Amino acid sequence: MASKLIAIVAGVGPGTGAAVARKFAATYPVVLLARNPDSFESLAKEINSGGGKAVGISTDISDSNSVKSAVETIKKEFGSDVGAAAAIFNASGGFFRKPFLEVPEDVFSKSLKVSAEGGFIFSQATLPLLLKGVEQKSAHPPSLIFTGATASVKSNALMATFATGKWALRALSQSLAREFGPQGVHVSHAIIDGVIDIPRTKEWLKELGPEGKLSADGIANDYWWLHTQPRTNFTWEIDLRPAVEKW
Amino acid sequence: MASKLIAIVAGVGPGTGAAVARKFAATYPVVLLARNPDSFESLAKEINSGGGKAVGISTDISDSNSVKSAVETIKKEFGSDVGAAAAIFNASGGFFRKPFLEVPEDVFSKSLKVSAEGGFIFSQATLPLLLKGVEQKSAHPPSLIFTGATASVKSNALMATFATGKWALRALSQSLAREFGPQGVHVSHAIIDGVIDIPRTKEWLKELGPEGKLSADGIANDYWWLHTQPRTNFTWEIDLRPAVEKW
Amino acid sequence: MASKLIAIVAGVGPGTGAAVARKFAATYPVVLLARNPDSFESLAKEINSGGGKAVGISTDISDSNSVKSAVETIKKEFGSDVGAAAAIFNASGGFFRKPFLEVPEDVFSKSLKVSAEGGFIFSQATLPLLLKGVEQKSAHPPSLIFTGATASVKSNALMATFATGKWALRALSQSLAREFGPQGVHVSHAIIDGVIDIPRTKEWLKELGPEGKLSADGIANDYWWLHTQPRTNFTWEIDLRPAVEKW
Amino acid sequence: MASKLIAIVAGVGPGTGAAVARKFAATYPVVLLARNPDSFESLAKEINSGGGKAVGISTDISDSNSVKSAVETIKKEFGSDVGAAAAIFNASGGFFRKPFLEVPEDVFSKSLKVSAEGGFIFSQATLPLLLKGVEQKSAHPPSLIFTGATASVKSNALMATFATGKWALRALSQSLAREFGPQGVHVSHAIIDGVIDIPRTKEWLKELGPEGKLSADGIANDYWWLHTQPRTNFTWEIDLRPAVEKW
Numbered sequence: 003m004a005s006k007l008i009a010i011v012a013g014v015g016p017g018t019g020a021a022v023a024r025k026f027a028a029t030y031p032v033v034l035l036a037r038n039p040d041s042f043e044s045l046a047k048e049i050n051s052g053g054g055k056a057v058g059i060s061t062d063i064s065d066s067n068s069v070k071s072a073v074e075t076i077k078k079e080f081g082s083d084v085g086a087a088a089a090i091f092n093a094s095g096g097f098f099r100k101p102f103l104e105v106p107e108d109v110f111s112k113s114l115k116v117s118a119e120g121g122f123i124f125s126q127a128t129l130p131l132l133l134k135g136v137e138q139k140s141a142h143p144p145s146l147i148f149t150g151a152t153a154s155v156k157s158n159a160l161m162a163t164f165a166t167g168k169w170a171l172r173a174l175s176q177s178l179a180r181e182f183g184p185q186g187v188h189v190s191h192a193i194i195d196g197v198i199d200i201p202r203t204k205e206w207l208k209e210l211g212p213e214g215k216l217s218a219d220g221i222a223n224d225y226w227w228l229h230t231q232p233r234t235n236f237t238w239e240i241d242l243r244p245a246v247e248k249w
Numbered sequence: 250m251a252s253k254l255i256a257i258v259a260g261v262g263p264g265t266g267a268a269v270a271r272k273f274a275a276t277y278p279v280v281l282l283a284r285n286p287d288s289f290e291s292l293a294k295e296i297n298s299g300g301g302k303a304v305g306i307s308t309d310i311s312d313s314n315s316v317k318s319a320v321e322t323i324k325k326e327f328g329s330d331v332g333a334a335a336a337i338f339n340a341s342g343g344f345f346r347k348p349f350l351e352v353p354e355d356v357f358s359k360s361l362k363v364s365a366e367g368g369f370i371f372s373q374a375t376l377p378l379l380l381k382g383v384e385q386k387s388a389h390p391p392s393l394i395f396t397g398a399t400a401s402v403k404s405n406a407l408m409a410t411f412a413t414g415k416w417a418l419r420a421l422s423q424s425l426a427r428e429f430g431p432q433g434v435h436v437s438h439a440i441i442d443g444v445i446d447i448p449r450t451k452e453w454l455k456e457l458g459p460e461g462k463l464s465a466d467g468i469a470n471d472y473w474w475l476h477t478q479p480r481t482n483f484t485w486e487i488d489l490r491p492a493v494e495k496w
Numbered sequence: 497m498a499s500k501l502i503a504i505v506a507g508v509g510p511g512t513g514a515a516v517a518r519k520f521a522a523t524y525p526v527v528l529l530a531r532n533p534d535s536f537e538s539l540a541k542e543i544n545s546g547g548g549k550a551v552g553i554s555t556d557i558s559d560s561n562s563v564k565s566a567v568e569t570i571k572k573e574f575g576s577d578v579g580a581a582a583a584i585f586n587a588s589g590g591f592f593r594k595p596f597l598e599v600p601e602d603v604f605s606k607s608l609k610v611s612a613e614g615g616f617i618f619s620q621a622t623l624p625l626l627l628k629g630v631e632q633k634s635a636h637p638p639s640l641i642f643t644g645a646t647a648s649v650k651s652n653a654l655m656a657t658f659a660t661g662k663w664a665l666r667a668l669s670q671s672l673a674r675e676f677g678p679q680g681v682h683v684s685h686a687i688i689d690g691v692i693d694i695p696r697t698k699e700w701l702k703e704l705g706p707e708g709k710l711s712a713d714g715i716a717n718d719y720w721w722l723h724t725q726p727r728t729n730f731t732w733e734i735d736l737r738p739a740v741e742k743w
Numbered sequence: 744m745a746s747k748l749i750a751i752v753a754g755v756g757p758g759t760g761a762a763v764a765r766k767f768a769a770t771y772p773v774v775l776l777a778r779n780p781d782s783f784e785s786l787a788k789e790i791n792s793g794g795g796k797a798v799g800i801s802t803d804i805s806d807s808n809s810v811k812s813a814v815e816t817i818k819k820e821f822g823s824d825v826g827a828a829a830a831i832f833n834a835s836g837g838f839f840r841k842p843f844l845e846v847p848e849d850v851f852s853k854s855l856k857v858s859a860e861g862g863f864i865f866s867q868a869t870l871p872l873l874l875k876g877v878e879q880k881s882a883h884p885p886s887l888i889f890t891g892a893t894a895s896v897k898s899n900a901l902m903a904t905f906a907t908g909k910w911a912l913r914a915l916s917q918s919l920a921r922e923f924g925p926q927g928v929h930v931s932h933a934i935i936d937g938v939i940d941i942p943r944t945k946e947w948l949k950e951l952g953p954e955g956k957l958s959a960d961g962i963a964n965d966y967w968w969l970h971t972q973p974r975t976n977f978t979w980e981i982d983l984r985p986a987v988e989k990w
Contacts, residue, residue: 066848102922103870107807110863114855118907122851129844143492162918166859166911173898173910180900181843183492199481213480220482227474233460233492234446235467240487245390245430245480313601349675350623354560357616361608365660369604376597404667406674412667413612420651420663427653428596637986677986693975707974714976721968727954727986728940729961734981739884739924739974 007085007140008033008076010131012063012124013093014042017200018149021218022090023056024049025226030087031055033076037062063093063120064112069127076131085134087142088229091124091171092149093117098163110163117167121148121174129182136186143188143236145229148175152195152249179238188236190228194221195243210246254332254387255280255323257378259310259371260340261289264447265396268465269337270303271296272473277334278302280323284309310340310367311359316374323378332381334389335476338371338418339396340364345410357410364414368395368421376429383433390435390483392476395422399442399496426485435483437475441468442490457493501579501629501638502527502570506557506618507587508536511694512643515712516584517550518543519720524581525549527570531556557587557614558606563621570625579628581636582723585618585665586643587611592657604657611661615642615668623676630680637682637730639723642669646689646743673732682730684722688715689737704740748826748881749774749817751872753804753865754834755783758941759890762959763831764797765790766967771828772796774817778803804834804861805853810868817872826875828883829970832865832912833890834858839904851904858908862889862915870923877927884929884977886970889916891934893990920979929977931969935962936984951987 009026012035013019019041023032027049034042034056042058049056059075062068077084095113098105128146135144154172157165172191179189197203199215207214221242228237243249256273259282260266266288270279274296281289281303289305296303306322309315324331342360345352375393382391401419404412419438426436444450446462454461468489475484490496503520506529507513513535517526521543528536528550536552543550553569556562571578589607592599622640629638648666651659666685673683691697693709701708715736722731737743750767753776754760760782764773768790775783775797783799790797800816803809818825836854839846866887876885895913898906913932920930938944940956948955962983969978984990 102919103867105863105867107864107867111860114859114911118855118859118911119852122846122903122907123848126844126846126848157914157917157921159918159921162863162915162922165914165918166863169914170855170859170907170911173906174903176898177900177903177906178843180496180898181903183494186492188492215481217479217481220479224478224482224484231471232464232467234462234464235471235489236492237471237487237489240484242482242484245433245435245483247430249427349672350620352616352620354617354620358613361612361664365608365612365664366605369599369656369660370601373597373599373601404670404674406671409616409668409671409675412671413616413664416667417608417612417660417664420659421656423651424653424656424659425596427651428656674990677988680986682986709975711973711975714973718972718976718978725965726958726961728956728958729965729983730986731965731981731983734978736976736978739927739929739977741924743921 006031006080007087007135007138008080009088009090010076010086010128011035011090011092012061013091013149014045016202017198017218018194018221019092020045021222022092022225025222026088027054027056031057031080034058035061035063035072063124064115066123069123073127083134084131085138085140086128086131086144087135087140088145088147089124089128089132090147090149090225091121093120094149095164095167099160100163101160102162105163110166113163113167114170118170118174121171125174125178129187132187133185142230143186143233146178146182146187146189147225147228148191150191150193152193154191154193176238183236186233188228188231190237191239192221192224193239193241195241195249196247210244214244214246216242216244253278253327254334254382254385255327256335256337257323257333257375258282258337258339259308260338260396261292263449264445264465265441265468266339267292268469269339269472272469273335274301274303278304278327281305282308282310282319310371311362313370316370320374330381331378332385332387333375333378333391334382334387335392335394336371336375336379337394337396337472338368340367341396342411342414346407347410348407349409352410357413360410360414361417365417365421368418372421372425376434379434380432389477390433390480393425393429393434393436394472394475395438397438397440399440401438401440423485430483433480435475435478437484438486439468439471440486440488442488442496443494457491461491461493463489463491500525500574501581501632501634502574503582503584504570504580504622504625505529505584505586506555507585507643508539510696511692511712512688512715513586514539515716516586516719519713519716520582521548521550525551525574528552529555529557529566557618558609560617563617567621577628578625579632579634580622580625580638581629581634582639582641583618583622583626584641584643584719585615587614588643589658589661593654594657595654596656599657604660607657607661608664612664612668615665619668619672623681626681627679636724637680637727640672640676640681640683641719641722642685644685644687646687648685648687670732677730680727682722682725684731685733686715686718687733687735689735689743690741704738708738708740710736710738747772747821748828748876748879749821750829750831751817751827751869752776752831752833753802754832754890755786757943758939758959759935759962760833761786762963763833763966766963767829768795768797772798772821775799776802776804776813804865805856807864810864814868824875825872826879826881827869827872827885828876828881829886829888830865830869830873831888831890831966832862834861835890836905836908840901841904842901843903846904851907854904854908855911859911859915862912866915866919870928873928874926883971884927884974887919887923887928887930888966888969889932891932893934893936895932895934917979924977927974929969929972931978932980933962933965934980934982936982936990937988951985955985955987957983957985
């Protein structure tokens with residue numbers, strides 16, 4: 003296969019991940035990573051039947067062997083010198099709200115493993131492809147984008163489990179921005195400060211009206227905007243929230 | 250005159266201000282505010298002769314009477330119920346780097362007067378127009394955008410004069426974002442973290458190569474992007490820097 | 497008079513200022529600055545009759561001539577080469593909570609003038625005395641301490657007036673810490689995050705119980721602690737709040 | 744044994760940990776935790792022979808079974824209803840500075856395991872003892888103090904490994920401060936922003952002079968100060984650096 007640049011999305015679910023994949027699929031072949039094939043199968047079908055190209059790979063982002071194997075699959079599919087135009091880390095330890103002394107160690111540990119170690123593993127796997135994207139003169143500087151949350155900058159009572167992983171991920175993204183920016187890779191972190199409007203949250207925050215939740219497509223547009231910034235004007239961090247959100 | 254929405258840019262100079270004005274002039278009639286007509290005359294001519302509409306008004310942004318008089322001029326020109334789609338505050342106390350005990354009080358005072366009080370005066374003058382923009386159902390949520398700097402978040406030795414005004418302006422923008430977001434006005438703050446590539450800085454930072462400085466047009470694009478975010482996905486703050494910048 | 501080091505407290509009222517003055521008066525002659533002599537007269541009497549030394553000087557901290565004249569009075573009283581061991585800026589623009597479009601310009605302006613310009617004027621007046629304190633080998637590194645608030649780091653809706661001045665003051669303190677630390681002056685900023693327990697606030701927050709408000713004496717103890725830190729271990733910033741405070 | 748309150752120090756080495764243990768040993772029996780008995784044996788001897796009481800327990804802070812077993816030893820030694828007046832987490836993943844793509848996964852993982860998961864395990868093990876300290880009306884509010892670093896708030900290029908764990912630990916401490924403050928436990932985080940003066944760093948930063956490094960005893964004094972703050976005046980975070988440090 004030719005060396006057309008690809009986009010890789012980790013943490014494809016019904017919300018941000020899928021919207022981002024659709025957005026980037028308009029320009030690049032996309033690789034969809036999720037543990038459970040249910041998370042990407044219908045999306046891959048939708049993209050492929052709509053004239054785009056999507057490959058779903060069942061992957062545990064917190065397991066480096068699983069991620070290495072995903073990279074092998076990518077190379078088989080797109081060529082061994084394939085470069086990436088974008089890699090988006092949208093995985094996350096589960097939201098978990100409990101009195102601290104009732105948090106099971108394995109829940110804390112697992113959350114950290116997905117958010118922090120998963121971020122590390124994904125970055126180590128995709129940065130070589132993104133650097134190849136730089137060599138191959140991608141139209142836009144190759145992007146590594148991390149999805150953060152309110153809990154990335156504020157660690158509330160009962161939220162230690164989720165926040166710890168999210169602060170760790172933000173630290174990772176800042177260090178990578180400083181190291182890889184000069185090498186031409188654009189590393190960004192998005193603070194999603196609010197509830198995203200997906201089927202599961204349909205009944206939430208109705209008191210805020212029809213614009214009380216973040217649009218997943220809106221987030222995807224913003225990630226695309228980050229992706230298209232030129233080397234002279236890189237943004238590391240944006241925050242995103244509904245106009246009506248209290249913050 | 251009809252109630253076509255306008256954009257107002259304060260602090261039009263050879264860099265960001267002019268680039269932002271050009272960008273927004275592609276969609277809106279623009280009002281250019283600067284103390285010295287030299288700062289906007291050729292730009293207004295350029296926009297008007299290119300098919301756009303620009304009105305320059307000589308204004309001291311730190312003087313509320315001068316700003317009130319500018320608003321009168323705007324209403325005469327565009328109608329008394331004119332609404333605004335965007336207001337961009339790009340004025341700033343001068344960059345001033347001196348040992349603290351050598352800073353003349355009037356220099357400190359003037360810097361604060363432009364950055365902090367100027368921001369206040371401009372916001373009080375333009376928010377009523379932006380709220381009219383909301384009523385008049387502007388295509389994009391009306392935007393109030395403030396230009397910040399590295400010194401908006403870091404107050405280095407010898408930089409007290411400039412940083413004090415810039416932190417004050419950032420505080421203003423955060424409070425306004427929280428108050429006016431729910432009313433439909435999108436308030437943003439951009440941290441410009443680096444040197445902007447304008448004639449005056451031509452010889453600076455050459456060691457960083459051709460992409461070592463921020464592009465003013467790039468900043469304008471980013472302001473436009475902020476402007477086009479929908480109500481469900483507002484960004485308060487972005488940072489912007491060249492990929493090669495140390496930070 | 498001999499060159500005994502003094503402490504200077506600006507913004508002496510019934511709360512923090514008075515408590516700090518009492519605390520520092522146990523070791524140093526104290527100078528009490530406030531606009532209204534009512535604010536310091538009984539306190540000066542109390543300190544003087546208790547074996548300490550206190551001099552009250554009616555001063556408008558936002559007026560450099562008034563502050564210069566206070567320094568003249570200090571030199572007459574304590575000698576022209578008097579040094580300072582501590583200077584504490586506890587003045588503040590008034591707390592003001594209003595919809596932004598209803599804030600009179602002079603209220604905003606006055607708040608900024610006290611918090612930001614007052615901080616500047618006080619620092620320029622006292623830093624030469626603090627540097628003399630360094631020369632005269634004060635037992636503890638001479639301290640310049642600024643009183644901040646929740647609004648120094650968070651700028652809420654309706655709080656633009658107060659927060660703008662407080663962010664500006666924090667910026668000032670950070671720049672001064674960086675410039676004057678290497679010269680031996682310890683510059684600190686305290687974020688007072690809660691209501692202080694003074695007669696005026698007696699009826700507030702009763703639902704939080706007897707420990708729901710900050711103790712002014714506790715704040716004074718913390719300022720003294722900051723003052724006694726050695727050159728190897730300077731703190732720029734502390735936050736202070738009641739254990740029960742939500743934050 | 745009687746229910747005298749104890750202090751527990753995790754991460755006892757030649758620097759901060761030992762100094763903190765000595766300081767708190769003047770008032771409380773101290774428990775010294777470190778993986779290698781070499782780290783605490785001579786210190787325990789020194790404290791015990793000086794009239795204090797110290798118990799060293801070889802413990803892997805990142806292993807919950809090891810920590811549980813340490814708690815069993817503590818209860819055998821001090822009684823099953825022993826309360827704690829202080830618990831200090833001074834352990835840390837090793838400082839590691841490398842290009843990101845050269846960081847072995849197990850190094851990153853181990854660092855996170857000590858800094859973040861170790862903090863979690865230590866907090867879950869000691870908070871019940873600290874809450875007993877509250878019940879048993881300790882003279883000062885029981886304290887849980889975490890040692891942070893420059894890398895707790897700034898994540899530089901090449902520092903992803905260390906910073907990720909440190910940001911995670913800071914998040915943990917902030918959430919715990921908010922949850923346990925109202926329950927009477929004082930949770931703090933200290934940003935140690937500089938090099939600590941210990942034998943290993945003797946030759947470092949000589950150009951900064953004799954006060955260019957942090958004093959470990961100074962840090963211990965500051966931790967003690969945090970410990971003695973009353974419930975009305977809790978500090979969550981302090982920063983500490985030599986006066987001459989650039990920051």
